Amino acid sequence: MNAAEHAGGGMLHDAVPLLGFALVFVLLFRRLGLGATLGYLVAGAVVGPSVLGLVGGAEGKMDIAELGIVLLLFLVGLELNPTRLWRMKQDIFAIGLIQVVACGAAISAILFAAARFSPYAALALGMPLALSSTAQVLPMLQSAGRMRTPFGERAFSILLFQDLSIVPMITIIAAMSRNPADAGGPPGWLLFVYTVVAIAGLIAAGRYLLRPLFRLIGNLGEREMFVFAGLFTVIASAAVMEALGLSAALGAFIAGIMLADSPYRHELEADVEPFRSILLGLFFLAVGMMLDLGAIAERPAFVIGMAAVLVVTKAAIIMGIGLAFRMKWRAALALGLLLSQGGEFGFVLFAQAQNAFLIAPEAASLFGAIVTLSMATTPFLMMATSRIRAEPVQAEERDGPVADGSNALIVGYGRFGQTVGQMLITQGIAVTLIDTDIEMIDVAGDFGAKVYYGDGTRIDMLRQAGAAEAELILFCIDGDQIDAELIEGVHAAFPDAAIFVRAFDRRALLKLKRAPQNGVVREVMESAVKMARMAMEAVGVDGAEIAQTEDRYRANDRERLRLQHETGDLRAARDIMITEPDEERVRDRERGGIAKDCG
Helix, strand or coil: CCHHHHHHHHHHHHHHHHHHHHHHHHHHHHHCCCCHHHHHHHHHHHHCCCCCCCCCCHHHHHHHHHHHHHHHHHHHHHCCCHHHHHHCHHHHHHHHHHHHHHHHHHHHHHHHHCCCCCHHHHHHHHHHHCCCCHHHHHHHHHHCCCCCCHHHHHHHHHHHHHHHHHHHHHHHHHHHCCCHHHCCCCCHHHHHHHHHHHHHHHHHHHHHHHHHHHHHHHHHCCHHHHHHHHHHHHHHHHHHHHHCCCCHHHHHHHHHHHCCCCCCHHHHHHHHHHHHHHHHHHHHHHHHHHCCHHHHHHCHHHHHHHHHHHHHHHHHHHHHHHHHCCCCHHHHHHHHHHCCCCCHHHHHHHHHHHHCCCCCHHHHHHHHHHHHHHHHHHHHHHHHCHHHHCCCCCCCCCCCCCCCCCCEEEECCCHHHHHHHHHHHHCCCCEEEEECCHHHHHHHHHCCCCEEECCCCCHHHHHHCCCCCCCEEEECCCCCCCCHHHHHHHHHHCCCCEEEEEECCHHHHHHCCCCCCCEEEECCHHHHHHHHHHHHHHCCCCHHHHHHHHHHHHHHHHHHHHHHHHHCCCCCCHHHCCCCCCHHHHHHHHHHHHHHHHC
């Protein structure tokens, strides 16, 4: 057997226990409510050299697995179109910055004063411990249906700034390095210049190269090429940054932002997500394999005590920051507990610090275990404090939704929702009605309609209302409150239900075009068409002509929407917009008018 065949056999030999143990532990930990991340870490530790020794070469696997972190940052970037980024700027650049600096400084001071680490070692360990686990927290927010709430967006903003802060942290560790091999590296100010130039270059490439490329692929209809192009975009952006001595994850993040407001965002997200999930799982498996359980067993009290100090310190500081930014104390407590753990980037930065000769390999293993243990505490803390964190029911609130076996859920029971509801009920379709307007709920009750109080844009509220068994979910809310991300989340949670949406205007309709919905209705479209028909009838237009005119308008409107959706430009298809009357029809009407006068 040659070397290549032996390597291939070794890879297959390693894959069987790795994937097998990962499958068992992830299923078990998910069943216990502890999340997949801990399942991967424990599986890696069990199959690694410290326990069963079934698989080796964790460092080599880590090189591939770090692509999972890169893809995670790419998907985070895809979530941030410029409009949303600007809306969350205070939470990202104020609360996020304060949290990272305050937690990093506090934990570094504790390590320096209590654990007797050197100032450099304390800083190299304290900074990474200020970061929380994006891979653990985001799924928790999504499963609870809180990702799109103000609380969820604030937590996401802090996590985003933490992810961005790994770049200056890597720069700081490189500047403190005692490794002679790092002495010839570029100074910090030059790394900053490299970062700015690289970001500007990636943004320009995205605008003038990537978008035309994806438009070409979209026109060709080659779906598999989207996968290739998406992976190429991520890996090429990461490689450019890494070649300059910068963070590969930052390159992937910028690539995501470049494409965040493109019409191909959702397709890219769907194509890249499976690779992200697999590689991120492999990353945590490799981290688990690299844990030195022998060194941890020698100092269990230190690991447990330091994990407790980490969780308490971060929870207290983040809660204090939340209160300072006028969050209610229950929400601030929930935010502190949710972000109290260490994160996956800690493992990356500990390895950087070890390579820089700032900490010993034993310290990297110990603090890797501390991060892992802190991550294990988060689900228990959230479950244990759920009653304390729950907002008390206000006196003016009404009954929350219950699953009553209805075929349809109607979210929003204003004028639009009332018409939809009454027509469905006329057909014998049972409906559950949800709204947040207390006054409207009481008025509807006076007319015999039972409307439940609740925010129907939350996944958990829909599930409570019986969406898992419903055949129809209809969003009849006024204004521009429904977006594609919400519809995607509802469809993922309740795939058997047909989803219909009331859209505010043409812009809202375009945003929802690719969302997994069964129908979108512009709230004034049909009433405007009906008024135009009535107006034509009033001036004596023949019924067949009226129907032909309506068909022509609808076909023209569909074509405009298609072109606007393809280009992402609301001003597209201006040339086919009906703004001038057809001269032949004008002459026909004039002749008809003359003939009528003569008659």
